[in-house]
Amino acid sequence: MSKQTATLFIQCLVDSLRPEIGDAMVHILERLGVPMHYPPEQTCCGQPAFNSGYRAEATKAARRFIDIFEDSEIIVCPSGSCVHMVRHHYPELFKDEPGMLVRARRVAARTYEFTEYLVDVLGVTDPGEELGSRFNGTVTYHDSCHLARGLGIRRQPRQLLGNIPGLTLVEMDESDRCCGFGGTFSVKYPEISTAMVDDKVKTILETGADVVSGCDVSCLMNIAGRLSRIGSPVRALHIAELLAGTGV
Incomplete structure (x- = not known):
């Protein structure tokens, strides 16, 4: 069909x-x-x-x-x-x-x-076989607010990441805790936003992961900016980049 x-x-x-x-x-x-x-x-x-x-x-x-x-x-x-x-x-x-x-x-x-x-429409279950995905390293996953709470999408990203050959998925504490971006929130309340992303970065670093991934680039850019400022080598990559094997 x-x-x-x-x-x-x-x-x-x-x-x-x-x-x-x-x-x-x-x-x-x-x-x-x-x-x-x-x-x-x-x-x-x-x-x-x-x-x-x-x-x-x-x-x-x-x-x-x-x-x-x-x-x-x-x-x-x-x-x-x-x-x-x-x-x-x-x-x-x-x-x-x-x-x-x-x-x-x-x-x-x-x-x-x-x-x-x-996952739900195309029925992808094996990214290695179906997409040619592969990643050698450890990844932790950030649940963005609208995705997890608003749409209820938590299972699908983990199912994809967990089945990429070579990838070890480790959960961070409070993975669905807001990163502090929130669109204009981070502009209107920069001090609060910074404190929130500091908390998020702390939980990411505690996992020992090489990469933090997610499905919303706004969160990933916010997290990546803070990781860069503290000199961390941890990269923030959208799940599409991991699945496609680009940027890794």
């Missing part, structure tokens, strides 16, 4: 600062024979505006997103926070517009986080 075309929803930070994550995602989907489409006109999903209380601006961004993506068979994104925005907050934004509410719910139902798509 032919696979549905995956329309790629590439998060702003990936597009602007870590495009290699998008490349890794494409590399993996190519290995799986998934037909892909990338709408070049896509822009922000509106999450930063929504989280900061600018609902009118968030609604404008959401309306544009729906216009661009609503004809997609399936939408795949390498970011739990953006998927959470589309699934849970788009219907909320359009609750008083019946026509748009129907469209928002339709798009929300077709939008998947990357590891969720690999």
